[in-house]
Amino acid sequence: MSRAFTPKVVTANALLEGDVIYLTADDRWSRLHHEAELIEDEAHAQLRLLHAQSQRASAVGPYLADARPGPDGPEPVHFREAFRTRGPSNYRHGKQVEQSHV
């Protein structure tokens, strides 16, 4: 029996700023994890990753990260991915401040 597929999001860093970005269902790169497309099918995940890899002018190093559904959209599973949604813990820098301005 094959193991159940853990849902994924496609994530990368933006070429110019280096910011963490997520691929949305409508082919945009969002700075917000909860706007990412939650991919629940393995074959579809590979296609979305291929699509991301073709976006050479905007995204660097795309990969699939585990995620789970949440009330506002996908949420990170691993602590590394949770840190990537916020920024460092020693200063209020990165997304945790940029997003509080939104």
Add this chain to the structure above:
Amino acid sequence: MYDYTDFDEAFVRARTEQFSDQVRRRIDGSLTEDEFRPLRLMNGLYLQLHAYMLRVAIPYGTINPRQMRQLAMIAETFDKGYGHFTTRQNIQFNWPKLPDVPAILSALADVGMHAIQTSGNCVRNVTADHFAGAAADEIEDPRPVAELLRQWSTDHPEFQFLPRKFKIAITGSPNDRAVTRAHDIGLRMVRNAAGEPGFEVIVGGGLGRTPLVGQTVRDFLPKADLLPYVEAILSVYNTLGRRDNKYKARIKITLHETGKEELSRMIEERFEEIRPLFGGHDQALLARIEAAFAPPAFVNAPTDGYDLQRKADPVFRAWADTNLAAHRNDQYAIVSISLKAHGATPGDATADQMRLIADLAERYGHSELRISHEQNVILPHVHKSNLAALHAELRGTGLETANIGLISDIIACPGMDYCALATARSIPVAQEIATRFDELKLEHDIGALKIKISGCINACGHHHVGHIGILGLDRAGVENYQITLGGDGTETATIGERAGPGFAYDEIVPAIERLVRAYLEHREGPGEPFLAAYRRLGLAPFKAALYPAEGARDAA
């Protein structure tokens, strides 16, 4: 200090121009990331967890006030107002944007600095004793040799694609403050029977996933033979080093696979072959470099004011007791400015702090500055009559902490707050340990104790050579911290011993507290530092303190 010649200047400018063009071509799509990555890494530009990171070399930790001010300017203009000093005497900017990097490199070139060879499989920034040129115990200032090595290794065509990165450290003192035994090549100055200075050459040290103390391949190498000998080591490594397996590619593995005897024989053979080819050019160059490192014109003035101020001001006295080291001129002191304020990020300095440090170096320190691998800033030459004034100016700036060599003077790598390779955070663990022991007011009672924290097995935080080492790992999706004990980074280098199972993030600070309380309980007195007590007592009492439940189970 050494100033760039026209050749150095032209080389750095040309490289900046070349990389600027590569950045332009990456942004316009002419270069793919796969093509661009090796180019950006050669110029010190990483892509980390949240942003790009630019690693700038501070060769052998020596920097002048003008350069320090330029780093402040870069931090303010292109980053978030601070920089992070690292265990390899580099400075890292954590938030540059790709289109700004050419301007940053150009601003660095304006003050004779660069980011070349701070990454990649080449000879990295040569590190040195941070008390170089000032220490009372020094045989000779090792920096001219370090500068010679920098010039030789920069863009050296034979050594741009080594099997793996290559780190050289050098000290001119018998007391090793440069961790030479944990480097690919460690050079430790010694005297031979005739009293001539030369080097003990240590090869194959390194931390990371296979921590090994280096082995001496030459007990005494005459100073004049240094460059051809180092080239011979690199040359043999370049041939033998394994390119098939990244984890076996460092020279420490080559040493163990080849055996010290055979490797030494090959080095000596290669050395005999290439030494005549140098034809004395290296020595002529070294003589020119040495002139640039002439000591400052030391002032001869009374120091009795210092003694009076010590008596009058207990805060100043506490700072002087921990943050000063013996200078070879007994009217002078070496000042360590702590970048480890309790609760602050180890090694970080704001732009304002950098400018203040630059001003203080000019006013009180003959315009000289060093960065230590322990992530602090050194004013190597301060006349004792100026110490109280210097300390007064540090107060209230976050730079006045009296904790050098104490429990809160922690080395911590950036860890998972910044680094893409990290498996756990290190900075907040360091912050919390420092804050906790400050609350307990035990720090000065505990005395000399080096805690070193790495956020992954690559060991940038030198945890293996910490008296207490902490290694952050990812255990099934949760941060977990392993403790090692008894490590030592000096001339008596030792790799720490693992204490047992790891601790969760919220358990690690209490675990360290139990460990330190066990030390206080078991030591023979304040005269026996942690490391000496550990060597005398062994692991058992510390293990019992770390894992009290297990002890209870065994007793049951």
